[in-house]
Amino acid sequence: MALDEKLVESIVRSILDGPSGSQESAGGLPEIPVGVSARHIHLNRTHMDILFGPGSELTPIKELMGGQYAAQEQVTIIGPSLRPIEKVRVLGPLRKATQIEISRTDTFVLKVKPPVRPSGQIEGSAGLTIVGPKGVVRVDQGCIIANRHIHMSPADAQLYGVKDGDMVTCMAKGERETQWFGVQIRVDPSFTLEMHIDTDDANAVGFFGKPCVTIIK
Numbered sequence: 146m147a148l149d150e151k152l153v154e155s156i157v158r159s160i161l162d163g164p165s166g167s168q169e170s171a172g173g174l175p176e177i178p179v180g181v182s183a184r185h186i187h188l189n190r191t192h193m194d195i196l197f198g199p200g201s202e203l204t205p206i207k208e209l210m211g212g213q214y215a216a217q218e219q220v221t222i223i224g225p226s227l228r229p230i231e232k233v234r235v236l237g238p239l240r241k242a243t244q245i246e247i248s249r250t251d252t253f254v255l256k257v258k259p260p261v262r263p264s265g266q267i268e269g270s271a272g273l274t275i276v277g278p279k280g281v282v283r284v285d286q287g288c289i290i291a292n293r294h295i296h297m298s299p300a301d302a303q304l305y306g307v308k309d310g311d312m313v314t315c316m317a318k319g320e321r322e323t324q325w326f327g328v329q330i331r332v333d334p335s336f337t338l339e340m341h342i343d344t345d346d347a348n349a350v351g352f353f354g355k356p357c358v359t360i361i362k
C-alpha cells in the first residue's frame with residue numbers, strides 16, 4: 146500500500162511538473178522563452194501609401210519588444226503560383242525597406258525561393274506581389290525566411306556568456322526533441338530575452354506547454 150501511494154505521488158508530481166518542468170538549463174542558467182513568429186510583413190512608407198492609401202497609418206493592436214508592434218492591418222501575398230496567402234499581419238512601425246518573412250512551408254504554396262537570412266538583410270532575396278485594400282505592390286526583393294535568433298539585453302548576454310552576432314546551438318525539448326544550430330545572438334538594450342523561430346521550427350518540435358530552449362553552445 147505504501148508503495149502505491151509513493152507511485153501515485155510520483156505520477157501526480159510528474160504531471161504537475163510537466164515533461165519540461167525544469168526552469169534551469171544544465172549549466173544552471175535560466176531557460177530562454179521562445180516566441181513563434183507567424184508569417185508577417187514590414188512595410189516602408191511608399192508601399193504603405195500604395196497598399197493602404199496615401200498618408201495612412203498603422204493601427205497597433207499588440208506590443209512587441211523593441212518598440213515594435215503587430216498592426217491591425219493585413220495584406221495578401223502572391224507568388225508565381227498565383228495561389229495567394231491571405232491575412233498576412235503587418236508589423237510596425239514602418240521601416241526603410243519592405244520585408245516579408247515567411248516559412249519554408251509557405252514557399253510551397255507561393256512557389257518562391259527566399260533565402261534564410263537575418264532580418265534586414267534582403268539584398269538579392271525573393272520577390273513577391275503584395276495586395277492591400279487600396280493597391281498592389283510588386284517587390285523584386287524583400288522576401289526571406291527569418292533565421293533562428295535570440296534577442297537579449299547586454300546584461301543577459303553577460304549572463305549567458307555570449308555577444309552580439311555569436312552563433313550558438315540550442316536544445317529544444319518537445320514531442321520531437323531536437324537541437325538547433327546556427328542560432329544568431331542579437332544584443333540590444335531594447336531587447337528582452339526571447340528566442341524567435343518560425344512556425345516550421347515550432348511545429349517540428351511540438352513543445353510541451355510554454356516553449357523554451359537552453360543554449361548548449
Ligand SMILES: [Zn+2]
Pocket residue numbers: 294296341
Ligand atoms: Zn526577432
